[in-house]
Amino acid sequence: MVAVNRQYASDEELLVEVEGLNVLFGRQHVLRDINLVIPRGQTLAVIGESGCGKTVLMKSIIGLVRPTSGKVCFDHRELVRLGDKDLSQLRTRFGFVFQMAALFDSMTIGQNVAFPLKQHTSKSPAEVEKIVLARLAEVGLPPSVVHKKPAELSGGMRKRVGLARALALDPEIILYDEPTTGLDPIMSDVINELILRARKRYPVTSIVVTHDMHTARKVADRVVMLFPASRLRPDEPQMIFDGPPTELDSTADSRVSQFVKGEAGERLMEMHERGEIEVSEPDE
């Protein structure tokens, strides 16, 4: 299925608009002519193999990566036109869950979750503490973790703290960067459940960057698949799938179906031809 952005009833429904987005790092073309609109309340999963530009797309949406060309708008405001202060203010409407949690290791867990509250609200310390404990409870962490340092927690717990911190300011949109990577299957499912729970509790829009198909199928209303720009012909679109997760299995594009099924297929031969890996001949 070729990239198709669904038409939405009115512009007011749209929270994120990406138009003709190109991102180059030096001579490397990471994102090529990406067009994407995300309506309020939708949970979008962005899938694709490592290095295809999923995280760069997400960081462009929050303004952490500056587009080489094209437009990225949040709530009809173009990010590159905003000054430092306006952009900082706009970002308080975002929650970002980083791949490795990105907790501040010089602070305790409590200070980490309280950070956005202290930065952007004038709540009293008692109110901040109450919110911190509530957010930690929402992600299933006991009050005893408040005084611990991030290094004292397991990977799964750190991810949950990252989610609690992202939820601290009741964001309108939460961006999840590979939320289940590096976790065991049980903890991955816990994170998936927390993503769903966050959506049920708040009317939040979510973008989940993942290559975990279980996560994509479980949490997303819509899936977009990106393909590495370096392996595309000049006339091919980088977004090779855009549709509901149920359509993933019926797509005719072999690149999508191979990714969904986790089959290397032609990619293996391609890597062999480039001399990147050796493919052993089957025994006679």
Added chain:
Amino acid sequence: MTPAAEATANHRNGSVVQAAADWVADLGSLAIDGIVALGNISLFALRTFGWLFARMPRRETLLPAFYQIGVLSLPVIALTGTFIGMVLAVQSYSQFKMLHLETRLGAVINMSLVRELGPVLAATMLAGRVGSAMAAELGTMRVTEQIDALSAMGANPIQYLVVPRFLGCLVLIPTLTIMADFMGVCGGFFYSVVVLDIDRLHYWQNSQLFIGVFDVFGGVFKSLFFGAAIALISCHRGFHCSPGAEGVGRAATGAFVNSFVVILIIDLILGILLDRIYYTLWPEAGKLF
């Protein structure tokens, strides 16, 4: 010349031209990289100044930076100052003794300390102890996406991370310099008077005679620029750290080496400038007769 020999000669000439062209291209690329780096750090400094005047950092970010930069650097800077004072006494004594001018040692040691060695050594120690640590810390924060996390939460990383460190270096380096000067003077005095048995009264009288407030002020004034350079270079290296452990290591080493080179350049420029100012204000000072 046979066609084959002509072809070989042409090929050789072509190789030489190609090598020269490559050399020019490499040189050009190096110059461009240098200009880009200078532009980058200038913009970084401008943004730091912008945030410095826009909003003062909070107390909870300022105090740990001040503690790290000022309090924890104090022992090592005091120790360096003391030993440099003593070493100056050891190195100068024999020459001055030959001329029977050993009581002038106080002037030489103390002048060298307050004008040059105190500020430069305090700055070098600060670059080694604090600059590298700042670059490594910020580099690790960059690699582990903590700086991105700050931005994503609507906090400006320059305002939150760079401004407190910049202020810490700028405000505390004069006090550290004065400490290095003081301990150097004590070290020099101890070795000259106690160990080498130079007359105490003449040692101090000569010191007082040759060293003025301008000399001490000049040293402290220079240290302000050293402190600003250390903070900006180290934070910039940390912010633009390449990924991985190797990147963090390079940022830390680069922060020290670049800071040290810039300290020496600033020292020379300000040394010339202060000298001009001194002789403009006191034109008679340099005349022997």
